[in-house]
Amino acid sequence: MPESPFYAAVESRRTVRDFLPDPVPQEVLDRALDAARLAPSSSNLQPWEFVIIRDPAIRRSAEAACLDQGPAKTAPVLIALVTHRDTWRRNRDEILRTFEGRRPLRPSQASYYKRIIPLIYTTGPFGILGPFKRAFSRVASLFKPTPNLMSREDIRIMAHKSTALAAATFMLALRAEGYDSCPMEGFDPWRAKALLDLPRGAELNMFLAVGQRSDKGVWGDRVLLPRDWAVREL
Ligand SMILES: Cc1cc2nc3c(=O)[nH]c(=O)nc-3n(C[C@H](O)[C@H](O)[C@H](O)COP(=O)(O)O)c2cc1C
Numbered sequence: 001m002p003e004s005p006f007y008a009a010v011e012s013r014r015t016v017r018d019f020l021p022d023p024v025p026q027e028v029l030d031r032a033l034d035a036a037r038l039a040p041s042s043s044n045l046q047p048w049e050f051v052i053i054r055d056p057a058i059r060r061s062a063e064a065a066c067l068d069q070g071p072a073k074t075a076p077v078l079i080a081l082v083t084h085r086d087t088w089r090r091n092r093d094e095i096l097r098t099f100e101g102r103r104p105l106r107p108s109q110a111s112y113y114k115r116i117i118p119l120i121y122t123t124g125p126f127g128i129l130g131p132f133k134r135a136f137s138r139v140a141s142l143f144k145p146t147p148n149l150m151s152r153e154d155i156r157i158m159a160h161k162s163t164a165l166a167a168a169t170f171m172l173a174l175r176a177e178g179y180d181s182c183p184m185e186g187f188d189p190w191r192a193k194a195l196l197d198l199p200r201g202a203e204l205n206m207f208l209a210v211g212q213r214s215d216k217g218v219w220g221d222r223v224l225l226p227r228d229w230a231v232r233e234l
């Protein structure tokens with residue numbers, strides 16, 4: 001890989017399963033969080049929330065929800081990364097306000113955020129409209145290229161994709177600062193959701209353990225699958 005701070009961070013980032021007890025300076029955490037907020041997201045709706053767990057009692061329950069995994073127990077900082085399907089209206093309105101504060105809203109911006117986004121994100125009570133929207137898109141696609149109008153499940157996937165990109169950006173930013181992380185989806189989603197008191201339209205994307213690796217933090221050399229399994233040309 002070329003020599004650059006970016007590639008150095010990419011290459012030296014490893015999943016760390018055992019951390020030193022040393023605290024993570026708040027300014028390091030803040031910079032990495034602000035980098036994560038720059039991650040791309042579907043329609044720029046930024047459906048993520050990083051919940052930094054400070055309360056000792058909540059922390060203990062979070063460790064249990066993470067199945068008492070080593071990284072959750074040893075990391076000086078534990079973060080719950082939440083994906084929101086329930087914030088699209090608020091976020092859309094803020095985007096429109098920002099656009100309008102800069103210059104008169106372009107017709108394409110107005111149409112996209114006022115018409116298309118509600119069409120995509122509205123799935124009715126209990127997601128009842130979702131299967132019809134999806135079926136309509138599927139049939140229309142037989143005749144011309146058509147975007148998926150999205151069921152609730154499709155929206156979940158979309159929101160999780162964007163949130164995972166924020167997680168990746170966060171972990172690389174931490175590495176650029178000389179800090180480490182462990183992403184964890186090995187957790188009890190029901191207990192974690194109740195612990196964080198999340199609304200119906202939100203769920204845990206992953207937990208992130210953050211700190212500095214101990215000398216037993218990295219479990220061996222990387223195992224990288226063949227390049228042509230990951231990349232192909234058509
Ligand atoms: C979405 C996601 C969930 C993961 N969950 C866990 C986990 O619960 N516990 C754990 O020890 N590692 C977890 N990992 C870490 C992977 O095992 C690790 O990224 C992989 O083995 C490659 O190692 P590396 O990150 O050191 O390159 C997770 C990684 C991702 C991306």
